[in-house]
Every structure is written in structure tokens, then in C-alpha cells.
Amino acid sequence: MQEEISRCEKAIGHLDASIRLIDPTYDFSTIKPPRRTNTDEVFRPGETPLLALDILREAVGPVSTTDISKRMLELRGSPRVSARQFDTLNRKVNAVLNTKFRQGIVRKTGRVQGANRAVLWEVIG
Numbered sequence: 686m687q688e689e690i691s692r693c694e695k696a697i698g699h700l701d702a703s704i705r706l707i708d709p710t711y712d713f714s715t716i717k718p719p720r721r722t723n724t725d726e727v728f729r730p731g732e733t734p735l736l737a738l739d740i741l742r743e744a745v746g747p748v749s750t751t752d753i754s755k756r757m758l759e760l761r762g763s764p765r766v767s768a769r770q771f772d773t774l775n776r777k778v779n780a781v782l783n784t785k786f787r788q789g790i791v792r793k794t795g796r797v798q799g800a801n802r803a804v805l806w807e808v809i810g
Contacts, residue, residue: 747805
């Protein structure tokens with residue numbers, strides 16, 4: 686770990702030197718770290734996986750991605766969302782559950798006929 690830190694510090698030093706070659710008066714204190722923005726207007730960061738898994742745990746049988754997204758909005762008090770926002774949420778739920786699938790936490794039990802990305806999910810165990 687210490688070697689990696691040392692390597693990164695050297696690389697930053699080389700970068701600083703390169704910038705000084707181009708502009709010797711450059712003020713490095715003006716560089717601000719990138720600001721993280723949360724584009725999700727309904728759910729806080731990290732809340733989507735927790736809610737999705739809670740919904741699956743409470744379910745009697747397999748639940749579709751779309752139904753999980755709808756239930757998440759119901760739990761939030763059914764905030765009004767545009768079709769684009771719902772599609773974004775649905776994609777996020779699908780991505781979260783695919784991650785949990787690779788981790789062996791949930792399984793895919795099928796697909797909903799005629800529905801885009803509507804996979805049926807259930808918790809393993």
C-alpha cells in the first residue's frame with residue numbers, strides 16, 4: 686500500500702512539473718476536486734439496493750423488475766416521476782439486481798412476456 690502511495694505521489698509530481706513547463710505561474714490551489722452529483726431525485730445514494738432487496742425478501746414469489754420499481758415509488762409515497770425518470774429507476778434496479786445475482790444473493794426465475802428488461806427475481810435462501 687505504501688509503495689502504491691509513493692508511486693502516485695511521484696506521478697503527481699511529474700504532472701505538476703509538466704504543467705509548470707507549460708505555465709510556470711499556474712496556481713495549483715485553483716484546482717477543485719470534482720463534485721459528485723446525485724442525479725436521482727427520489728432515492729438517496731445506496732438506497733436503491735436496500736429497498737430492492739427488502740421488497741424481494743417480503744415477496745411471496747418472484748417479482749419483476751418493473752414491479753420492484755413501482756413498489757419502491759409506493760414506499761416513497763408515490764412521488765410523481767416522468768416516464769424517463771421511471772425508466773432510469775427501472776434500469777438502476779435491474780443493474781443492482783444483476784450485481785446481486787453475480788454475488789449469489791438473488792436469482793433470475795424468468796422474464797415477463799412482452800416487457801422490456803422485466804426479469805423475474807427472487808432472493809436465494
